[in-house]
Amino acid sequence: MRDFLPVDVRRRQFVIDVVRRTYERYGFEPLETPALENIETLTGKYGDEGNKLIFKVLRRGEHESSGETDLALRYDLTVPLARVVAEHRGRLPKFFKRYQIQPVWRADRPARGRFREFYQCDVDAIGSTSPLVEVELCAAVSDILRELGFEDFTLRLNHRAVLTGLLIAAGVDESRHGDALVAIDKLDKIGREGVVREFSERQIAPAAADRLLEAFTAAEPNAATLDRLRAFVTDPEGLSGIENLAQIVALSAPTSAGSALRLDPSLARGLSYYTGAIMEIAVGDLPGSLGGGGRYDGLIGMFSGESIPACGFSLGLERILVVMTDRNMFPSVASASGPQVLVTIFEDRDPARTAEAERQSLALAADLRRAGLRVELYPEADKLGKQFKYASAREAVYAAVLGGDEIARGEVTLKRLSTGSQESVPRSEVASRIRAQLN
């Protein structure tokens, strides 16, 4: 788990602000849930492996010594969403579009880019099976990536029923579908031969592997992929999945996702709860993805016992931050940690004059702040050289000096710290002068 020092917080905040602003424009609304859930809410929802990674909280008071637990830390944002939908159904709109940006905790062994506390940025649209939902999600995610400065991304798109249809058409026995999907999901990493090898290790007929890999050969326009899928798949669910994909592609054309969407029949995504379209962000030659999502019509109703359609997308905030840092994508404003002006306190031999300098410097700082500037006041009267040195270390743009001479003349000396140049500015014009030069 990590401390976020100021420059880290600013960068995170910059990305989160873009995400939030974009989702708001799409009519998604913010939801926040408590860090602690009742332990029964979480156990059994993430498989055996997941269960082991849940942080469990000891009961308090007289029960503390029993070693019993009653609460657990949020493990993802989807189960809490399902609980909220069941608990507050009457207060939520028919189509509940929410985003949620909060930390989750998993007792994983830490590794590069993997932390035990990390933020998830989830967006979900609940209550409709319409493909417009997928289209809007893809458009919102594309807007976010473009605004963050990613130009070389694609949104890989596939459909769970199409994957199943491909396996059926290729003659893979239904009992082996799970194994086959695991192997196919690795196509990117292990290549065609790797997949064939995994198939034979998992006792799937090599002929099926050949037929499937043919269907997965990519790098062609979406229309060509759709045609090839239509020719290959024969079961009704698979065929209706293909038409769902065709609709999503057609409706997305005029949106910001249009040019980024790429049908990719090899996209499987690990999670077993998806029931329809699935999506994943790929960026240039980066391994792994910046996020993904899909339709999962069976999950949200788990606490209410109803069937509630849903489709969502999760952005990998930590990974986005790593890539943006590596690629130097942050604008200077997102990293600017220092003040725009450091107001010094002039030290005079005469304590009364030092006290007057303090008063004047305080008043100047107040004026500059009223003008919207980020201002740090040096907290103590001290040698100017020391205060300039501190201002440079703080990466301030300007240092302002108000000594006895300046006070007498009604002026302020402004020092640009990067160049060392100084100028005298009338007291009443300092704020506007700085603002003009900062732009």
Place this chain on the structure above:
Amino acid sequence: MRDFLPVDVRRRQFVIDVVRRTYERYGFEPLETPALENIETLTGKYGDEGNKLIFKVLRRGEHESSGETDLALRYDLTVPLARVVAEHRGRLPKFFKRYQIQPVWRADRPARGRFREFYQCDVDAIGSTSPLVEVELCAAVSDILRELGFEDFTLRLNHRAVLTGLLIAAGVDESRHGDALVAIDKLDKIGREGVVREFSERQIAPAAADRLLEAFTAAEPNAATLDRLRAFVTDPEGLSGIENLAQIVALSAPTSAGSALRLDPSLARGLSYYTGAIMEIAVGDLPGSLGGGGRYDGLIGMFSGESIPACGFSLGLERILVVMTDRNMFPSVASASGPQVLVTIFEDRDPARTAEAERQSLALAADLRRAGLRVELYPEADKLGKQFKYASAREAVYAAVLGGDEIARGEVTLKRLSTGSQESVPRSEVASRIRAQLN
């Protein structure tokens, strides 16, 4: 623990944005620490009562069944700050001014306005003993309260050494100082007679109570209070505390805190770690406070073994939210949860025309979002009446209709939902028309 539905999150976000923006203007920088700390970091820091209220996390894996704990949930933001200062000293500026707005967890019995998960808004300036630090903190807090719309607040100000000096001068035995402070702290709630009663119950000479209460009689200008304190207190620490208060009052005069500062010798504040000035926000006739703080020069160095001066202020976010809600202080923008425009999807008997309506509505939504509007697209073609009803329930300002007729004419029908009035607007002018009318 609570779920925050969209309108709750927006209000919290509104207040947090004001707090953050103001602290940034004062040169404070954001810090975030993990929710989980090593358990040894927290135990023993909050007294016996506090220890019992810490949420402790069970060890994972093979140790799970042992009932042992190794991590605990953040209990406040001060101990994590002290740990960060010790751990990252070399990366932090000499004067480290940080704000931190994060949840903390306490296993208290829930009550009105008291929750087991709640946010703290802490701001602390570390590294200087100068009274300018107190002055800047008071000014920043005053700016925040005014920007949130509080006009009737005072900043009560006192000093721990002055309190001690008063007790010494009144002849209270040093062994009873703690008891006396507890009683004095309640003056607001239990009145003069209550304090006298508590004094006698705690075996403090009634004569001392009389002398003290005389010194606490308030409602006079700060200068008069200072004079009275100077006449009453005799010990050197107490006298230097009075001069410290005099400096804070004088230096604050030209700042936004100037008119709000009120010397109050009865202010004690519970926490024992304060070493200098102490402050507390009082609002009109509200019982309790919206926050408080003070100087605590002994605490921040607890993990590094150094003596590091510090002064801080903590705003009670939950309480501020309760009061602002009760007093109806939120501007409409802070509560606006619905979209500005709901774009409908026209349902035609001819599926091809419905598909065209979907495309046109998607394109319109994209245009309006590019113009910065908050837009929700109805996810499915449906009867218009149903979509209008949904738009009203969502508190949208406008519904936009793009049926076959509108498409043919290159127009959009805009319905203002509050009045039901409709107008036809050329497609290219919709965004500017809405923006103009929203302002």
